[in-house]
Amino acid sequence: MTDILIVTHVDYCPPGHLARVLDVQQRAFTVVRADLGELEAVDLDRPKAVAVMGGPMSVNDPLPWIGAEIAALRHFIRRDIPVIGHCLGGQLLAKALGASVHRMPYTEIGWQPLSRRDLPERSPWLAHAPEEFPVFQWHSDTFGLPEGARWLLSSPWCPNQGFSWGDKVLALQGHPELDEELVRLWTTDWAHLLDETQPSQQGRPYMLQDLESRVAAQLRVAEGIYRHWLGLAFGD
Template sequence: MRVLVVQNYDNTGLGQVGAALAEAGADLDLRRPYKGDPLPEDATGHNAMVMLGGGQNALADDDYPYFPALLELTRDFAAKDRSVLGICLGSQLVARTFGGENKIGGASEFGWHKVSLTPDARTDPVLGALPQDFPIFEWHDDTFALPENAVRLAGSEIAENQAFRIGRAVYGFQFHFEADRPMVKDWSTSFAPLIAERHPDWHDRLDGEMARNGADADAAGLAIARAWVATI
């Protein structure tokens, strides 16, 4: 199993998705196109693709000129019935790939928040075994309208479209289910100045929020990761 991993921003790792891929014995092909790494021409050499998050918006082609090629690559993975996973920015790019409208701003969430599954999620192979409501880590300002052929799987009070599926196994997740407690603590240090500008009380809130939500969020996130890997 060879999995293409597209990293779009510094200090954004696979987290629990990486753990699930390691359990499955996957061979990872990490590309950082924002640092000049070339993207594959098509999906032929890979069984699946993961697109990670980032601080940029999904329409930032001028600053990230590889975005259009990444959209074409995503279409090719889908056409070849190969699993795709987009997280946060990655989910916004998946929505854009298939005609969803990206909405810049107006949907800010940070920290652990509750998401709720839709009725369609109950029979979904990735989300079907999860609780109806669960806490998960969020960090985004933007959102999107679903493509016409997408199945909506989860939402929250702030962002209606938190998870969706296209076809058999192309998934977009606005929330950071890959971010377990160690990753959140790392982000809280690595991005401390940026977080302090927007959420000056985060340092004081972190331990309490983690104690309340971390275990349930980590369990949900790992379950999602393992279930998605099973689609490959």
């Protein structure tokens, strides 16, 4: 067990670029699969920083491990350690903080421009980010804002794209952790789920246009978020 815990839920939603950031900084981390019950073996008082990744399931699905993960997140929140949630992870954090998570009338898929809602007073989580930047999306559920949360981000198809709660909790609806390899993998393996007749979805050719520059812009924002997360945990 290490001081950094990454919780995943399926093999094709890995830590992605977050793992590369940690490797470059030579910070050891532990990855567990909550859906396989691996979170049960974790000493919840050990981690100093936690990241929760995505997955295709809903927080409202009747799966026994979901309740256990929400309880673990509440424990981390009580410990006042920095926690970041990505997509499903953000929805799990919202649920842990008492907010609703519900199905949207459509699925948001593709590159969406995220607009900051923390201006003119900038959130420290986004101090490095431009007023608008692209983030890759693939979700049908969305979270409400917990009581006391600060609304940070929105997109044209999903108003609640991100919130912070207190100083150390950040919930994101999108996937800033995705690199080029993962975008190509998802748009290939999940192509049968795409429906370009829905205006909230983009076709695979469009999603792969200017991929290098889109991913680069996304990862610049992601790296700033991860630096702040690590700074909160380790003071550097």
